[in-house]
Amino acid sequence: MAISIPRKLISVDEYERMIEEGVLTKYDRVELIRGEIREKMPINPPHAGCVIELTSIFYDLLGKTVVVSVQSPVRLPNGSMPEPDVALLKRQGEAYHRRRPTVEDIILLIEVADSTLKSDREEKMPLYAEVGVPDYWIANLVDGVIEVYSNPVGGTYQRVHIARRGESVVLPGGLPGAVSVDEVLGS
Amino acid sequence: MAVTLTRKLWTVDEYEEMIEKGILDEDDRVELIRGEIVKMAAIGPRHATCIRRLEKLFYGLLDEAGIVSGQNPIRLPNDSEPEPDVALLRQRVGDYVQTHPTVEDVYLVVEVAVSTLATDRSEKIPMYAEAGIVEAWIVSLEEDVIEVYSNPDNGEYKTMRVAQRGETIALPASLPGVVSVDEVLG
Numbered sequence: 210m211a212i213s214i215p216r217k218l219i220s221v222d223e224y225e226r227m228i229e230e231g232v233l234t235k236y237d238r239v240e241l242i243r244g245e246i247r248e249k250m251p252i253n254p255p256h257a258g259c260v261i262e263l264t265s266i267f268y269d270l271l272g273k274t275v276v277v278s279v280q281s282p283v284r285l286p287n288g289s290m291p292e293p294d295v296a297l298l299k300r301q302g303e304a305y306h307r308r309r310p311t312v313e314d315i316i317l318l319i320e321v322a323d324s325t326l327k328s329d330r331e332e333k334m335p336l337y338a339e340v341g342v343p344d345y346w347i348a349n350l351v352d353g354v355i356e357v358y359s360n361p362v363g364g365t366y367q368r369v370h371i372a373r374r375g376e377s378v379v380l381p382g383g384l385p386g387a388v389s390v391d392e393v394l395g396s
Numbered sequence: 397m398a399v400t401l402t403r404k405l406w407t408v409d410e411y412e413e414m415i416e417k418g419i420l421d422e423d424d425r426v427e428l429i430r431g432e433i434v435k436m437a438a439i440g441p442r443h444a445t446c447i448r449r450l451e452k453l454f455y456g457l458l459d460e461a462g463i464v465s466g467q468n469p470i471r472l473p474n475d476s477e478p479e480p481d482v483a484l485l486r487q488r489v490g491d492y493v494q495t496h497p498t499v500e501d502v503y504l505v506v507e508v509a510v511s512t513l514a515t516d517r518s519e520k521i522p523m524y525a526e527a528g529i530v531e532a533w534i535v536s537l538e539e540d541v542i543e544v545y546s547n548p549d550n551g552e553y554k555t556m557r558v559a560q561r562g563e564t565i566a567l568p569a570s571l572p573g574v575v576s577v578d579e580v581l582g
Contacts, residue, residue, distance in 0.1 A: 212429060212430065212432050212434065212519060213514075213515050213518060213519060214429060214432075214434040214435070214515050214519055215434060215435045216432055216433060216434050216435070217424060217426045217433045217434060217435050219433075223419055223420075226417070226419045227414065227419055230413070230414075230417045230419065232410055232413050232414055232417070232419065237404065239404050245403055246403060246404040247402065247403055247404065248402045248403070248404050
């Protein structure tokens with residue numbers, strides 16, 4: 210229910226403290242988006258299946274040359290700490306044991322969308338483009354496509370490509386190989 | 397079916413834990429309203445003066461019959477912990493040292509509205525009614541009246557009276573005395 214009194218925005222540091230102090234627990238499935246703590250949707254099998262496929266494809270193609278991070282927080286400079294479904298991150302030794310991944314570490318973010326398609330496009334996409342996440346995919350289970358966004362300029366992705374079943378998507382950031390849309394989305 | 401991300405709502409316990417642990421501190425002028433942490437409007441001189449007038453009037457009338465509490469939290473059952481401008485509380489053993497007052501402890505809440513009349517009516521009054529606060533006043537400095545809400549039933553105040561200059565308002569819950577609208581508005 211909407212409230213007309215202005216909400217206090219929570220900073221990333223305050224959010225981290227809530228986690229540290231146990232005010233937010235592992236039972237809170239939440240993300241921080243522009244200072245607001247948002248509930249995450251529960252994950253159903255088609256969604257989970259797609260994440261599994263992506264993870265195994267990336268391991269096959271890339272091995273240990275990158276880090277594949279699943280539903281883990283990344284810290285962004287626009288007051289946000291989302292937990293993208295799959296993130297390809299640069300290898301940084303043991304750094305991720307000590308600190309959160311930030312924009313500079315990100316090669317690609319992927320959100321798997323079934324019921325979240327609207328927010329993955331209207332909230333997540335600008336969020337990521339704004340801070341310069343170089344490549345963003347939406348594995349769109351509703352329409353059976355992978356939406357491929359790249360080249361963030363002025364808060365929007367300048368290049369959009371819709372990859373359909375039967376097609377492949379080349380990996381970004383000069384990484385070798387391509388990902389089959391059919392394999393990712395399942396039948 | 398497409399959905400947008402819903403905000404996490406807090407319970408009063410989680411909110412108090414954040415205060416206890418210093419995650420929210422004195423620089424955060426906030427209240428908890430139906431699970432949302434919201435900003436309180438800064439208090440200008442007109443607002444502050446009216447609060448002081450109310451406190452002085454209430455002290456004069458109540459003596460030992462109740463406690464006058466200015467801008468302090470009260471704990472409500474609908475995930476809310478507002479800080480009404482003035483609240484009249486019953487005397488309680490232990491004097492609210494351990495826990496904030498709850499609905500049963502509150503005779504009256506008063507909100508002073510300078511620029512916040514619309515949200516006081518649309519957000520605060522329903523919140524108080526829902527929680528079962530027996531009586532709530534809005535002192536509207538813009539409209540120069542005091543709105544008196546009482547008889548909470550099913551989430552709404554069934555009785556509302558607009559008290560004008562020249563009139564008086566009896567204190568609720570058979571507390572002694574009446575308050576003159578002119579004295580409050582100044």
